[in-house]
Amino acid sequence: MQIEIRGLRKVYAGGIVAIDNLDLTIPPGVFGLLGPNGSGKTTLMRILATLLDPTEGQVTVDGLEVRRGRAAIRSMLGYMPQEFGFYPTLTAYETLDYFALLCRMADPEQRRKRIDESLQQVNLTQYADRRVGTFSGGMKQRLGIAQALLNDPRVLIVDEPTSGLDPEERIRLRSLIAELAAGRIVILSTHIVSDVEMAAERLAILRNGKLLFAGHVSEILAPLAGRTWIIDIEDDELSRVREDHFVTGVFRAATGMQVRTIADEMPHPRGRQAAPTLDDAYVSAMQQTVSPVDAE
Numbered sequence: 001m002q003i004e005i006r007g008l009r010k011v012y013a014g015g016i017v018a019i020d021n022l023d024l025t026i027p028p029g030v031f032g033l034l035g036p037n038g039s040g041k042t043t044l045m046r047i048l049a050t051l052l053d054p055t056e057g058q059v060t061v062d063g064l065e066v067r068r069g070r071a072a073i074r075s076m077l078g079y080m081p082q083e084f085g086f087y088p089t090l091t092a093y094e095t096l097d098y099f100a101l102l103c104r105m106a107d108p109e110q111r112r113k114r115i116d117e118s119l120q121q122v123n124l125t126q127y128a129d130r131r132v133g134t135f136s137g138g139m140k141q142r143l144g145i146a147q148a149l150l151n152d153p154r155v156l157i158v159d160e161p162t163s164g165l166d167p168e169e170r171i172r173l174r175s176l177i178a179e180l181a182a183g184r185i186v187i188l189s190t191h192i193v194s195d196v197e198m199a200a201e202r203l204a205i206l207r208n209g210k211l212l213f214a215g216h217v218s219e220i221l222a223p224l225a226g227r228t229w230i231i232d233i234e235d236d237e238l239s240r241v242r243e244d245h246f247v248t249g250v251f252r253a254a255t256g257m258q259v260r261t262i263a264d265e266m267p268h269p270r271g272r273q274a275a276p277t278l279d280d281a282y283v284s285a286m287q288q289t290v291s292p293v294d295a296e
Helices: 040-047 069-073 090-103 108-121 137-148 167-181 193-199 217-224 235-246 278-286
Strands: 003-012 016-026 029-034 056-061 077-080 154-157 186-190 202-207 210-216 230-234 249-254 256-262 271-273
Touching: 003 040, 016 040, 016 202, 016 210, 029 040, 040 056, 040 154, 040 186, 056 108, 056 186, 069 077, 069 167, 069 202, 077 137, 090 108, 090 137, 108 137, 137 154, 137 167, 154 230, 186 193, 193 278, 202 217, 202 278, 210 217, 217 278, 235 256, 249 278, 256 278
Parallel strands: 029 186, 029 202, 077 154, 154 186
Antiparallel strands: 003 016, 003 056, 202 210, 230 256, 230 271, 249 256
């Protein structure tokens, strides 16, 4: 079970290129799709969900081509889009019952079983009879994942699932996504680097519709080993340090201000070596020219 993307292009009206010659292989497990807003992530998700047709190229899900195997792919797919809405007066159970009917689950017993299982998977069983209008943002996101799980999908696509959530809800949702990866492909599309770092084993980075990197998280961190530094500075030094060094982050610490930077040698008298993070790798990748790599 894997997703194969070869030579994919998507061009919108007016010649706007959303995805440009993308080659990518997505294996089972949590696969992070990382990039800034406008990088082409949502377009790619909608193509994989059979909601958009490619302009050029081929996309297959478990050997099924997205244009010719649309019905079969949808039967194995769960999709939580970036923007979705629920009827606030319906309960969580009633909401999932409505979506189950849209999925053509006509048998009441089968429907009830899948709703109960989906609520349990996202830890909302105790809120089944509570109106959705009273849910927190994180609870609504979990309910969104529950509706995507109704057909027990082999491929689960979640687009910006933690956007706008508080830290506690974000951690809870990331943990849930990691748990759901057993036996299926979970594609986590986001612009939040920490979500990918905490939940995904493999990732792809997009910028302006082009692939900057694809592979295991450890592969993007490896080139930065021994080249990542923390510099302790005074507030009035920040501008000069930014001019002289490649800065990947600025932080406040008990001892004052700290700057993370990438350099081949000790970049500053008050610098010390640090383990690279995905934030460092992501910022570094954004500065590079595009050099596509297959995620095998």
